[in-house]
Amino acid sequence: MTSRTTEPERVRQLEADLDRVQDRIDDAERELRLLKTTVNAIAPKSAKVSMGNPCPRCDRSYLLFDHGLLYCPVCPYRLVL
Numbered sequence: 280m281t282s283r284t285t286e287p288e289r290v291r292q293l294e295a296d297l298d299r300v301q302d303r304i305d306d307a308e309r310e311l312r313l314l315k316t317t318v319n320a321i322a323p324k325s326a327k328v329s330m331g332n333p334c335p336r337c338d339r340s341y342l343l344f345d346h347g348l349l350y351c352p353v354c355p356y357r358l359v360l
């Protein structure tokens with residue numbers, strides 16, 4: 280026995296799926312905006328640390344720059360500048 284969905288039902292399902300995906304994207308973008316704002320506000324006060332590009336080795340964090348050293352807080356990537 281197979282269940283068949285009609286075209287309008289499929290369209291409604293796809294629209295509902297799209298709404299859920301859009302909500303998740305909106306939540307992720309909001310979270311990212313909050314985190315970036317918080318990090319940029321904390322970094323200058325806590326140390327002479329600034330945030331760089333995403334880590335080219337692991338891509339799990341932005342690189343940090345501190346006293347001539349560019350490093351990743353997650354993996355062993357280090358670069359002396």
Ligand SMILES: [Zn+2]
Nearest residue numbers: 334337351354
């Ligand atoms: Zn890394």
